[in-house]
Amino acid sequence: xxxxxxxxxxxxxxxxxxxxxxxxxxxxxxxxxxxxxxxxxxxxxxxxxxxxxxxxxxxxxxxxxxxxxxxxxxxxxxxxxxxxxxxxxxxxxxxxxxxxxxxxxxxxxxxxxxxxxxxxxxxxxxxxxxxxxxxxxxxxxxxxxxxxxxxxxxxxxxxxxxxxxxxxxxxxxxxxxxxxxxxxxxxxxxxxxxxxxxxxxxxxxxxxxxxxxxxxxxxxxxxxxxxxxxxxxxxxxxxxxxxxxxxxxxxxxxxxxxxxxxxxxxxxxxxxxxxxxxxxxxxxxxxxxxxxxxxxxxxxxxxxxxxxxxxxxxxxxxxxxxxxxxxxxxxxxxxxxxxxxxxxxxxxxxxxxxxxxxxxxxxxxxxxxxxxxxxxxxxxxxxxxxxxxxxxxxxxxxxxxxxxxxxxxxxxxxxxxxxxxxxxxxxxxxxxxxxxxxxxxxxxxxxxxxxxxxxxxxxxxxxxxxxxxxxxxxxxxxxxxxxxxxxxxxxxxxxxxxxxxxxxxxxxxxxxxxxxxxxxxxxxxxx
Numbered sequence: 001x002x003x004x005x006x007x008x009x010x011x012x013x014x015x016x017x018x019x020x021x022x023x024x025x026x027x028x029x030x031x032x033x034x035x036x037x038x039x040x041x042x043x044x045x046x047x048x049x050x051x052x053x054x055x056x057x058x059x060x061x062x063x064x065x066x067x068x069x070x071x072x073x074x075x076x077x078x079x080x081x082x083x084x085x086x087x088x089x090x091x092x093x094x095x096x097x098x099x100x101x102x103x104x105x106x107x108x109x110x111x112x113x114x115x116x117x118x119x120x121x122x123x124x125x126x127x128x129x130x131x132x133x134x135x136x137x138x139x140x141x142x143x144x145x146x147x148x149x150x151x152x153x154x155x156x157x158x159x160x161x162x163x164x165x166x167x168x169x170x171x172x173x174x175x176x177x178x179x180x181x182x183x184x185x186x187x188x189x190x191x192x193x194x195x196x197x198x199x200x201x202x203x204x205x206x207x208x209x210x211x212x213x214x215x216x217x218x219x220x221x222x223x224x225x226x227x228x229x230x231x232x233x234x235x236x237x238x239x240x241x242x243x244x245x246x247x248x249x250x251x252x253x254x255x256x257x258x259x260x261x262x263x264x265x266x267x268x269x270x271x272x273x274x275x276x277x278x279x280x281x282x283x284x285x286x287x288x289x290x291x292x293x294x295x296x297x298x299x300x301x302x303x304x305x306x307x308x309x310x311x312x313x314x315x316x317x318x319x320x321x322x323x324x325x326x327x328x329x330x331x332x333x334x335x336x337x338x339x340x341x342x343x344x345x346x347x348x349x350x351x352x353x354x355x356x357x358x359x360x361x362x363x364x365x366x367x368x369x370x371x372x373x374x375x376x377x378x379x380x381x382x383x384x385x386x387x388x389x390x391x392x393x394x395x396x397x398x399x400x401x402x403x404x405x406x407x408x409x410x411x412x413x414x415x416x417x418x419x420x421x422x423x424x425x426x427x428x429x430x431x432x433x434x435x436x437x438x439x440x441x442x443x444x445x446x447x448x449x450x451x452x453x454x455x456x457x458x459x460x461x462x463x464x465x466x467x468x469x470x471x472x473x474x475x476x477x478x479x480x481x482x483x484x485x486x487x488x489x490x491x492x493x494x495x496x497x498x499x500x501x502x503x504x505x506x507x508x509x510x511x512x513x514x515x516x517x518x519x520x521x522x523x524x525x526x527x
Contacts, residue, residue: 008298010039015080015299018073029061032076044261046234049087049268056083081295087264088291093248093273098219101189102134104180106216108209108244109224110236111142111197114252118224118278119194120152121286126190127157134188136179137162138172138212141196149194156283159188172196176212193218201236206243213244221246222275225266228253237266248275251289332427334391338383341376378411382419385409394420 014035021028033054040050057079060066066075097103105122107115116139123133135153137160139145146166153160161179164170176193183191195212198205213221223246225233240246249266254277267274274289322339326332383391385408390397397405402416409416 007039007043010042011036011080011299014039015073015077018076021073024061024066024072024076026062029058029066029076033058033061036080040261040264043264044233046261046265046269049265052268053083053087056086077299081299084264084295084298085291087268088294089267089273089289090291092288092290093275094288095220095275097190101187102180102183102191103189103220104191104193104216104218105220105222106176106193106195106209106213106218107222107224107250108195108240108246109197110201110226111199113197113224113226114278115139115197115224116145116148116194117152117281117283118250118252118286119149119192120156120158121278121283122276123153123158123192124156124283125286126192131190132188133158133190133192134179134183134186135160136176136191136193137164137166138176138179139194139196140164140166140170140172140175141168143167145194145196152283159186172208173211173215176216180216191216201239201243206239209240209244220248222248222250223272224250224252226253227251233261234265234269237270237272241270241272246272248273250274250276250278252278254279330431332431334383334386334394334423335388337423337427338380338391341380341383378409378415379419381409382411382416394423 014032018024018028018032036057037050037054040053041047045053057076060079060083061076066072066079095103095105107119109115119135123135126133135149135158137146137149139149144167146162146164150160150162161175161182163178164175172195176195179193180191182188193212193216195209196205221244223237223240223244225236227233229236237249249270249272251274266272274291277287277289277294279285279287322336326336382405385405386397390401390405397416397420399413402413406413406416
């Protein structure tokens with residue numbers, strides 16, 4: 001996640017230095033705590049939160065749980081993870097729905113924080129959970145705010161109540177009250193009220209928000225804050241807490257190039273839980289906030305559970321089973337790959353999904369960051385420019401056929417050749433994964449440590465002969481180096497196939513039986 005990119009890199013580098021030490025001295029601990037303090041301050045975390053965090057880490061790291069541990073470095077990582085979970089809120093906080101519908105949710109925050117877009121995201125998420133939300137346009141100050149909510153609501157498939165044109169016209173308190181009454185009449189079980197914001201905290205903003213709160217008595221008041229505003233987040237949060245007394249926090253723009261300090265500061269300063277996070281511009285790029293999962297992402301320990309949840313929404317179980325059977329039977333074709341590409345594009349933000357894999361090396365992180373989702377569209381165009389027979393039997397693609405496909409897809413023959421070479425390599429890796437039995441995301445390479453290797457008569461791996469040709473030998477050495485990286489992670493198709501990503505078999509084994517079964521079922525693997 002981009003908002004924590006710099007902080008994550010600093011923390012993982014700092015903690016990695018401890019792995020070479022058999023025992024940790026007081027000076028080792030102090031040095032580590034010093035680096036953690038610098039990393040947090042550079043990430044714009046509040047000074048009070050930093051002091052509390054580092055003091056707890058130092059105290060626990062110098063305690064018996066580390067001094068008597070067989071692996072002190074792992075214990076320190078666990079301590080840092082525990083403290084991150086603590087300052088992020090410890091437990092997930094869910095929406096508290098009213099016993100007598102409708103549940104009224106009021107959104108508050110500064111202008112530009114993303115409240116209106118967030119209203120649409122929340123409405124779509126609630127609809128997916130079986131609710132019938134009503135959006136109320138009570139932001140009558142910002143130019144075209146009512147229009148924007150109507151557009152967002154239409155995209156989200158939600159009903160929008162907008163009796164006033166806005167742009168300074170209308171009474172937001174009356175609109176909010178009328179919206180709740182309408183929801184009762186039309187049996188909407190959730191009302192989301194979009195309120196006005198300002199470019200800065202002011203008395204007028206707080207008075208209007210307080211009046212709306214008093215008029216509708218909301219069940220939840222969600223403070224929407226831009227995670228990119230850094231240290232200002234603390235002052236803004238305190239002002240809204242005093243003026244509106246919000247019940248929960250929503251972080252927006254976590255995909256931006258921010259330093260992440262807002263997320264780590266707000267809970268510690270206000271005591272209010274972070275309930276949701278907006279991870280991109282798309283309406284689907286929105287998720288409940290789990291403190292433990294976010295801490296794992298920051299420390300590069302992955303987020304397998306969220307990965308499973310997101311994948312379940314994007315990948316069709318029947319299609320996954322059919323692809324798995326094709327791989328097992330060595331009949332996997334471009335037709336199967338096209339179906340998987342289309343499912344991957346449904347995932348909305350593949351870069352976010354890939355970043356959830358644990359234990360990524362620096363090279364893999366860079367590959368994920370440089371992942372070009374537009375390339376998936378080009379691949380789809382190439383395959384759709386083929387005839388059904390060509391998709392099923394790619395070996396018949398001679399020069400003239402490739403020229404015709406290139407013209408149809410708007411690419412060059414060279415790009416067609418590169419695509420076919422990469423597809424053949426990816427298909428071979430996926431067949432290895434399917435026969436090895438370790439589950440993985442559809443269309444991705446085998447899990448680390450699960451590569452099958454040919455063995456000689458005495459069980460030793462067969463060593464490839466070095467070519468006498470300097471060019472071929474260089475290719476062999478490059479391939480061997482890439483295979484060596486498989487101990488840390490494997491890439492998806494390599495090259496332009498986009499983001500490299502890794503997954504740790506230990507992470508899979510650590511899942512509960514139910515989660516393992518869910519992942520297996522999602523991928524179409526037989527139990």
